Amino acid sequence: MQAAVLTIGNEILKGKTVNTNAAHIGRVLTFSGHTVVLGLTVRDVREEIVWGFRTASQFADIVVSTGGLGPTFDDMTSSSFAEALGLPLVENPEAMEMIRSRLTARGLEMTENRRKMAMMPQGARAIRNLAGTAPGIYLEAGGKKYLVTPGVPDEMRSVLENAIELIADRNVRYAERSTLVRGIMESSFAPHVDEVMKMFAGRVYIKSHPRPRGPRGPEIELEVSASGQDPEGDVEGALRELERRAASMGGEYSRI
Amino acid sequence: MQAAVLTIGNEILKGKTVNTNAAHIGRVLTFSGHTVVLGLTVRDVREEIVWGFRTASQFADIVVSTGGLGPTFDDMTSSSFAEALGLPLVENPEAMEMIRSRLTARGLEMTENRRKMAMMPQGARAIRNLAGTAPGIYLEAGGKKYLVTPGVPDEMRSVLENAIELIADRNVRYAERSTLVRGIMESSFAPHVDEVMKMFAGRVYIKSHPRPRGPRGPEIELEVSASGQDPEGDVEGALRELERRAASMGGEYSRI
Known part of the structure; x- marks a missing residue:
């Protein structure tokens, strides 16, 4: 199938960070039987992320994004993703459980900023992140597959590994x-x-x-x-x- | 001004090559007073390159591309760029002179594949490439600035350096x-x-x-x-x- 990689983050556009994430995702998608046809990098700006998801899904059957899933003000991928798909943003119970158990293990409190990381589009599946707090998001909608991963490389890799069975094409x-x-x-x-x-x-x-x-x-x-x-x-x-x-x-x- | 970086090449999408070029261009644009608002990576496919230039110029005042300027069959950036802008592709005399003098210095013949590297959209200015044969292309059209650079990192850097006065914003x-x-x-x-x-x-x-x-x-x-x-x-x-x-x-x- 045709795949697209969407990278979210000003630091990539500015060149402060080299986009090794897109290369890793491209590698995994290619060896999973897909053809990567498009790469997009957008800023941490809501309308631009929405545009990114919509444009990527216009050209691809599988869209994998990286970045913008953390707890800060400029982490707005999840809500922008929901908006792009026209789905309500709801608290995902699986995601909440993943976040809670990670915080408990570290003796940390649940805060508003941390709770934000459990908000996902309705119908999404939370994907475990073994390297950080923010779970990944997997969703099938309109005949397309979406995987939303964090921007920290270890966390992106963990989520991608834990979702690979959902996106790999075993026939090619x-x-x-x-x-x-x-x-x-x-x-x-x-x-x-x-x-x-x-x-x-x-x-x-x-x-x-x-x-x-x-x-x-x-x-x-x-x-x-x-x-x-x-x-x-x-x-x-x-x-x-x-x-x-x-x-x-x-x-x-x-x-x- | 707002800037966009367009990367052309399957190897980047596949993740075989990490896109250090986009980072370097992003760095140079940022320190030249611009805000990089979009990054696009497309395959070596004519319609997709055309789409890339059109989409980038929709969001940005300056578009810098990298890749696809060489002599092989899949180097089709120049003709796709001309198509995106609706301009005829013509032999650029400045570019031809740059290519010819480089070939002469190396005792090489002018061939069809090498001549291709002098074909540029009408009205373009050839930018000297001190690290390779294919000159860069600079063009102003529709109130936008375009700089087309090769994909080999040293060549991209050479063309970018030689065009920096044309694209830098000295007021910011x-x-x-x-x-x-x-x-x-x-x-x-x-x-x-x-x-x-x-x-x-x-x-x-x-x-x-x-x-x-x-x-x-x-x-x-x-x-x-x-x-x-x-x-x-x-x-x-x-x-x-x-x-x-x-x-x-x-x-x-x-x-x-």
């Missing part, structure tokens, strides 16, 4: 592998990349990345990926063809 | 600084963050990030930022107020 497998070609310029090798992709009739995707010039001249990383029934076989076949062509042009290659 | 200054508060939970300190922001009537933005629990208990990073005439003064005033409140709750703090 994915494989990828790269080869490093030395001694040929990317622009000289480009026509071969085109031709090899055509040989595999849409089953294989090849991305070429020029690398900093090495001691043996230009270097290109060729990343081959495939989804489907036999992705490993397709990837292997395409790599062999690329390597054969590189060798015939006097290039060297090595799998990476 | 930006400042940010953080303090680390120890011994207070984020959810306990959240109401103070709200109050201090209100004290500075919209001039100051405070983001709180919980950090992994340290030896002295919970830790919160408070990032204070401001834009305007005296951003340093506002940041300093807000930090002092936050630290005073942290101390009165028994917390410790240190500038970071």
Whole structure:
């Protein structure tokens, strides 16, 4: 299925924080059989988060968000998510229990700011967060799946792991592998990349990345990926063809 | 002005590559007096790149893109950018000269794939890329500024540096600084963050990030930022107020 990743947080847009979360989510979605078609990053602004969920769900069947689930004033993902879907925001009993047991274990009081983390759209399922207080939110609505995760990387990973069975597609497998070609310029090798992709009739995707010039001249990383029934076989076949062509042009290659 | 960053490339969506480019561009835009309001990442697919430029320009006055300017089949940013703006794609003489002189210096031939890198929307200005062959593209259209940069990080940085005078806003200054508060939970300190922001009537933005629990208990990073005439003064005033409140709750703090 097609998937989108929505990142919420000014610090990402400002570049104060590098968006490693989106990369991790993209990785997990890809290896779970999905094609990530869109990434959106919005500010901690209600209307912009609402827009983000709506736009992501326009292009994707699965939307995974990260950020804005904490206790502070600018954590408004849950209520914005409810608004985007036109659902009422209600106290989720599962979420409340998760928060309460975590606070109790630490000898902390329930406060208004902490209670906020149990507010979820009606019909949502709370997903356990083993690395922090705010539970994740899972919801199916309008034929789409939504997973809302916190922004702290460990917490995002915990929620994503605990929801993976709900979002993984077990019918599609994915494989990828790269080869490093030395001694040929990317622009000289480009026509071969085109031709090899055509040989595999849409089953294989090849991305070429020029690398900093090495001691043996230009270097290109060729990343081959495939989804489907036999992705490993397709990837292997395409790599062999690329390597054969590189060798015939006097290039060297090595799998990476 | 409001700015948007558009990243083009499947490898970013898949999470194979972490989007450090968007962070760098976000940093440069922020310190150049702009507010980054949106980040978009799209695949190497023509219609999606067109959508990306149109959507970004709907929300921002300045759009900076990265990726898809190279010589391979999936480098289609320039033509998609022209399509998004409804401009014809023409051979840019400045760009052609930049490419030709780089190829000559390396004893390389002009090929169809390399010539493609000189094709730009009509009216565009080629921006020198000191780290690679593909020049950047600068264009003003419909009251908006566009800067199109390559995806290889060194090349993106080179083009961004060479275009900074065209996009920087010299009338607005930006400042940010953080303090680390120890011994207070984020959810306990959240109401103070709200109050201090209100004290500075919209001039100051405070983001709180919980950090992994340290030896002295919970830790919160408070990032204070401001834009305007005296951003340093506002940041300093807000930090002092936050630290005073942290101390009165028994917390410790240190500038970071």
